[in-house]
Amino acid sequence: MSFSARFSQLNIDDLSMKLYASTPADVERALQYPSGNLSSLMALLSPAAEAYIEQMAQAAAQITRQRFGANLGLYLPLYLSNLCANECDYCGFSMSNKIKRKTLNDDELLAEVDIIKSRGFDSILLVSGEHETKVGIEYFAHVLPQIKQHFSYVAMEVQPLKTDEYQRLVALGLDAVMVYQETYQPQTYTKHHTRGKKQDFIQRLDTPDRVAKAGVDKIGLGVLLGLDDWRLDALLMGYHLDYLERHYWRTRYSISLPRLRPCTGGIEPKVLLTDTGLVQMICAFRLFNQQLDISLSTRETPELRDNLLPLGVTQLSAGSSTQPGGYQQPDSQLDQFEISDERTVAEVIAAMKTRGFNPVFKDWEKAWGLNNANG
Amino acid sequence: MLTIADHQFESRLFTGTGKFTNSATMLASIEASGSQLVTLAMKRIDFKMGLDDLLSPLQSRGVKLLPNTAGARNAKEAIFAAELAYQMLGTKWIKLEIHPDPKYLLPDPIETLNAAQVLCEKGFIVLPYIHADPVLCRRLEEVGCAAVMPLGSPIGSNQGLATEAFLKIIIEQSSVPVIVDAGIGAPSQACRAMEMGADAVLVNTAIASSANPILMAQCFQQAVQSGRKAYKAGLGAVSHNANNTSPLTGFLTTRKVS
Amino acid sequence: MIEIHINGESQQLAANITLAEILALKHITPQSVAVVVNHTIIPRSQWSQHQCQADDQLEFFSAVSGG
Structure with missing residues (x-):
């Protein structure tokens, strides 16, 4: 049993109609019973909820404070490779983009790790393009132990793998896997993914199930907001989250809310997600799920990121590079996406502290790194 | 309609058969309650007293019989009791209750989970009686229980929903009834x-210890129906006072929005 | 005659008596009864065939009211 079976039962057009037909009364009821309730999530994501945004923000901030205190986790992405065998029109690494392709060797990897460590980070997100043969399970199994020596928490955002491959990586120290569906609308998905294995919508959709069965600590979901109707995509991501939490209840979950940004050879968003919409989404998800990690990348401007901090964000990156070897040799041409917050870690931390938040670099002890495989 | 395993129930009020003054009252109360599932216990026959035929009247009303494992103090005894019940009544439905504590009759979670796992593997339709522990309920669901039966307060105490906060969590998280x-x-x-x-x-x-069990049974029937309908209708919003704290979304209008 | 223990009480009964015969003797209708011999549950289908031995511990259970 996996999510694609549940997904096929959903009538997306029907959900869309109901979402847009949500009334102020629906929003008010949702605000009373938001937690774990998909129809509440729908109302909170609807246009009708915009009028309640301050109330949503207050409630979301309170829940986040109660659950997470004033802690904000800091992590950094480490790009292992930009080789890619997919054609995705929104991404700088798309296979037909003429950029210099690079995969880090052991020395280059260590050099990146040293820089990241020198900045104080202890939680790392390994990222690569999706190239099964040249940057596949053997490469990951090779680099992971080297990296795990240096960081308490290691997450990966790479191509979908098989359950036994995930199990192998968990045994080597993998803590979390991020796999973003990009969009939950199959037709839009097809339009943007024109070559390579990423074209397989269902295989990607079922990836979190395979990851959960391998016993990781955390699974990250996400949609690329702007590819399609963001309200509907967010709602469907909510269905995905709900399903996963019910079936793999020992696993933790996070979501990421990347908005489509300019990149080399990139595209314009189909539906614009305004700052108000982004705030609404963060608050809606926090109200829907009190324990969800919500991650904010450097795609957004410093000002906006700082204002989003109280609303439900629990993880953020700072001083990121989105290209392989980018910490040693920054060169914006190779970036996967354009970075808007270019502040250093020190600057981001200072901004956090003035707003009453604690930066947390380490919240995980590898000595207790036992498997927690879901039955 | 409530579906448990392969059976459908119109009534969401289940009743026990214990503690009534006499069988006639018990049967009349069950009738008045509209209950379609009753629990039964098992005992060694007391030959001097003879058998009290409970079963024919219940069976003739089409009521589903749910034998329980009361008396079992551990998983082994409970499993034995379940097998006994199957031979006795021809049903694989079993209410798993293991309460070694004679004072409060609180269920033993560890023995219950162990017994549930074994009985589910043997094809029993297991309805475990446990404390309102959400994690335990998940574990029981995982081993294949057809439902979970968390307690509101100790058996016979009439204290109501002392575990309300946890029942809510269980209801939120459970995939079985x-x-x-x-x-x-x-x-x-x-x-x-x-x-x-x-x-x-x-x-x-x-119901059984009420001064008028038949009337009380009717009240319970109405209460359960009413509560269920209210749940389906959707309870109204409870108003709270607004909190006066600094605005969190003011920045959206005071700056240029991208 | 052999000595058989039934629900804790000793009785003298005919040798090779079957479980079905004991039930009839005690005026117990077989519905809603279960039989255990020496801690083993004997299925209903075997009651007519199962012959008791000397010193057998028999236990007869029935359904009673309970919560």
Whole structure:
């Protein structure tokens, strides 16, 4: 049993109609019973909820404070490779983009790790393009132990793998896997993914199930907001989250809310997600799920990121590079996406502290790194 | 309609057969309650007393019989009791109850989980009676139980939903029916359980020990129906006072929005 | 005659008596009864065939009211 079976039962057009037909009364009821309730999530994501945004923000901030205190986790992405065998029109690494392709060797990897460590980070997100043969399970199994020596928490955002491959990586120290569906609308998905294995919508959709069965600590979901109707995509991501939490209840979950940004050879968003919409989404998800990690990348401007901090964000990156070897040799041409917050870690931390938040670099002890495989 | 395993129930009020003054009252109360599932216990026959034929009248009403493992103090005894019940009644439905504590009759979670796993593997339809522990309920669901039966308060105490906060969590998280069992002392409490989203309730003492069990049974029937309908209708919003703190979204209008 | 223990009480019964015969003797209708011999549950289908031995511990259970 996996999510694609549940997904096929959903009538997306029907959900869309109901979402847009949500009334102020629906929003008010949702605000009373938001937690774990998909129809509440729908109302909170609807246009009708915009009028309640301050109330949503207050409630979301309170829940986040109660659950997470004033802690904000800091992590950094480490790009292992930009080789890619997919054609995705929104991404700088798309296979037909003429950029210099690079995969880090052991020395280059260590050099990146040293820089990241020198900045104080202890939680790392390994990222690569999706190239099964040249940057596949053997490469990951090779680099992971080297990296795990240096960081308490290691997450990966790479191509979908098989359950036994995930199990192998968990045994080597993998803590979390991020796999973003990009969009939950199959037709839009097809339009943007024109070559390579990423074209397989269902295989990607079922990836979190395979990851959960391998016993990781955390699974990250996400949609690329702007590819399609963001309200509907967010709602469907909510269905995905709900399903996963019910079936793999020992696993933790996070979501990421990347908005489509300019990149080399990139595209314009189909539906614009305004700052108000982004705030609404963060608050809606926090109200829907009190324990969800919500991650904010450097795609957004410093000002906006700082204002989003109280609303439900629990993880953020700072001083990121989105290209392989980018910490040693920054060169914006190779970036996967354009970075808007270019502040250093020190600057981001200072901004956090003035707003009453604690930066947390380490919240995980590898000595207790036992498997927690879901039955 | 409530579906548990392969059986459908119109009534969400389940009743126990214990503690009635006599069989006639018990049968009349069950009739009055509209209950379609009753629990039974098992005992060594006392030959001097002879057998009290409970079963024919119940069976002739089409009521589903749910034998329990009361008396079992551990998993082994409970498993034995379940097998006994199967031979006795020809049903694989079993209410798993293991309460070694004679004072409060609180269920042993470890023995219950162990017994549930074995019995589910043997094809029994297991309805475990446990404390309102959400994690335990998940574990029981994982091993294949057909429902979970978390207690409201100790058996026979009529204290109501002392575990309300945890029942809510269980109801939120469970994929199998949640039947609130034990401690429901008044129709209003049964109604409350149903309003919260419980799939059914099991009531015994409150009906059996009432001065007028038949009338009380009717009240419980109405309370359960009412609570269920209220749940489906959607309870209205409870108003709270607004908090006066600094605005969090003012920045959206005071700056240029991208 | 052999000595058989039934629900804790000793009785003298005919040798090779079957479980079905004991039930009839005690005026117990077989519905809603279960039989255990020396801690083993004997299925209903075997009651007519199962012959008791000397010193057998028999236990007869029935359904009673309970919560």
